[in-house]
Amino acid sequence: MADEVVLLDFWPSPFGMRIRIALAEKGIKYEYKEEDLRNKSPLLLQSNPVHKKIPVLIHNGKPICESLIVVQYIEDVWSNRNPLLPSDPYHRAQARFWADYVDKKVYDLGRKIWTSKGEEQEAAKKEFVEALKLLEEQLGDKTYFGGDNVGFVDIALVPFYTWFKAYETFGNFNIESECPKFIAWVKRCLQKESVSKSLPDPHKVYEFVVEIRKRIGIE
Amino acid sequence: MSMVKVPLVTRMSMQFNKRTNSNPICMVKSSEVKLIGKWSSSYTIRVKIALNMKSLEYENIEETLKHKSDLLLHSNPVYARIPVLIHRDRPISESLVIVEYIDETWPTPPSILPSHPYDRALARFWATYIDDKWFPSMKCIFAFEAEEERKPYFEVLEEVLERMEDAFGKCSKGEPFFGGDTIGFIDIAFGSFLGWLSAVEQKFERKLLIEAKFPALVKWAERFAVDPAVKGLIPEADKLVELSKSIKWRAAIEKK
Numbered sequence: 001m002a003d004e005v006v007l008l009d010f011w012p013s014p015f016g017m018r019i020r021i022a023l024a025e026k027g028i029k030y031e032y033k034e035e036d037l038r039n040k041s042p043l044l045l046q047s048n049p050v051h052k053k054i055p056v057l058i059h060n061g062k063p064i065c066e067s068l069i070v071v072q073y074i075e076d077v078w079s080n081r082n083p084l085l086p087s088d089p090y091h092r093a094q095a096r097f098w099a100d101y102v103d104k105k106v107y108d109l110g111r112k113i114w115t116s117k118g119e120e121q122e123a124a125k126k127e128f129v130e131a132l133k134l135l136e137e138q139l140g141d142k143t144y145f146g147g148d149n150v151g152f153v154d155i156a157l158v159p160f161y162t163w164f165k166a167y168e169t170f171g172n173f174n175i176e177s178e179c180p181k182f183i184a185w186v187k188r189c190l191q192k193e194s195v196s197k198s199l200p201d202p203h204k205v206y207e208f209v210v211e212i213r214k215r216i217g218i219e
Numbered sequence: 220m221s222m223v224k225v226p227l228v229t230r231m232s233m234q235f236n237k238r239t240n241s242n243p244i245c246m247v248k249s250s251e252v253k254l255i256g257k258w259s260s261s262y263t264i265r266v267k268i269a270l271n272m273k274s275l276e277y278e279n280i281e282e283t284l285k286h287k288s289d290l291l292l293h294s295n296p297v298y299a300r301i302p303v304l305i306h307r308d309r310p311i312s313e314s315l316v317i318v319e320y321i322d323e324t325w326p327t328p329p330s331i332l333p334s335h336p337y338d339r340a341l342a343r344f345w346a347t348y349i350d351d352k353w354f355p356s357m358k359c360i361f362a363f364e365a366e367e368e369r370k371p372y373f374e375v376l377e378e379v380l381e382r383m384e385d386a387f388g389k390c391s392k393g394e395p396f397f398g399g400d401t402i403g404f405i406d407i408a409f410g411s412f413l414g415w416l417s418a419v420e421q422k423f424e425r426k427l428l429i430e431a432k433f434p435a436l437v438k439w440a441e442r443f444a445v446d447p448a449v450k451g452l453i454p455e456a457d458k459l460v461e462l463s464k465s466i467k468w469r470a471a472i473e474k475k
Contacts, residue, residue, distance in 0.1 A: 050348065050382060059337075062337055064337070064340045064344075065344060066343075066344055066347055069340050069343045069344055069347065070340070072339075072340070072343065073336055073337070073339070073340040076336035076339060076340075077336045089320050089323035089324045090306075090309055090311070090320070090324075092319075092320070092323065093311045093316050093317070093319070093320040094311075096313075096316045096319065097311070097312060097313055097316050100313060100316065101297065134297070
């Protein structure tokens with residue numbers, strides 16, 4: 001019986017992008033379903049009754065929620081190709097730790113940058129740059145966080161790059177000048193088809209953020 | 220990946236103290252595994268339960284509330300918080316990451332995570348849900364003075380209990396624990412908070428884990444507390460209520 005894989009997603013979501021990359025790395029065919037977040041489908045509400053959020057992976061009718069949990073699920077099920085996590089428990093723990101760090105820091109700080117002003121925004125920018133620098137340190141001399149190929153941390157982190165133009169414009173700063181190694185790593189990731197085909201154009205994401213800001217009344 | 224090494228002087232002095240202070244007939248505890256934590260921390264309790272499940276000996280390093288040790292700051296430079304497991308001089312932080320590490324490093328039964336990928340995803344989902352909802356709400360309940368301010372957080376705790384009651388039915392499949400016939404990842408993630416749940420009930424004079432509303436959870440909580448891996452780890456409510464008086468709850472809310 002062929003696997004039935006459906007991804008409920010929203011094109012600018014960095015969390016959805018993570019799953020797209022993982023599925024592409026594993027060469028898994030799936031049906032992509034775009035959700036209108038202002039009019040969520042019955043399927044989404046049924047599949048994620050607790051959070052009612054995308055992304056949701058539905059595998060043979062069973063839903064899995066929370067992007068990092070989904071990526072680990074994909075790893076567990078399709079374990080025979082392109083491993084996304086190291087085999088050694090200590091390095092797996094480090095990968096999980098840093099992916100969790102991305103979740104705790106990058107999204108929230110990024111959001112603060114494009115939604116706030118003044119002192120609050122300055123503080124968020126400073127912390128954001130510090131977080132990227134810490135991640136640069138973890139990367140060290142490696143090609144990817146995963147070593148020779150993209151892994152769990154790369155997948156967790158690279159989607160946020162599509163939001164950088166928005167952060168930079170509204171935050172009035174330049175990320176590459178602060179964190180050149182980070183951007184160099186992004187560029188290496190983008191050379192991989194599994195990544196480049198899974199990420200939207202940052203200009204489109206920027207336009208989307210402009211729209212959102214209007215909608216929620218940020219001047 | 221940079222490895223934070225415990226300074227040699229610190230390591231040696233800790234071992235030296237243990238030998239000279241202990242009865243020469245007693246075995247020195249294995250220093251291969253160390254746990255930096257606090258008796259009152261649910262996150263620390265999670266790790267202790269996992270270590271007990273695997274029958275692992277470890278050196279327990281108790282952090283005080285007031286002053287963070289150099290060992291902690293060295294071992295967890297990112298967050299400077301407990302628990303931290305140090306195994307063969309390599310530190311691992313974040314309680315759920317540590318529990319998975321323990322399960323993978325010592326794969327002998329009982330398993331902490333289920334074997335089936337879908338069940339593993341569900342276990343991780345509910346553990347993450349607890350992390351997102353439970354303690355953050357509890358911190359707000361302790362931090363806010365006004366009843367009105369606390370109300371929405373009590374509502375979150377109620378909602379969590381409702382969802383966990385429902386999840387118990389689906390995950391346990393008729394067995395005594397979320398993990399089946401032995402305690403597992405969700406039991407550990409959630410059960411570790413039973414002490415603080417009782418503390419909130421006592422301090423605010425309000426029963427939350429009510430049998431009429433949550434019959435499955437009430438029975439589960441009783442079984443969990445007496446499980447051999449858990450026994451003695453869940454702190455008494457009065458001790459936590461007493462401790463809660465000296466915790467800076469407002470500052471705690473800011474940290475994720």
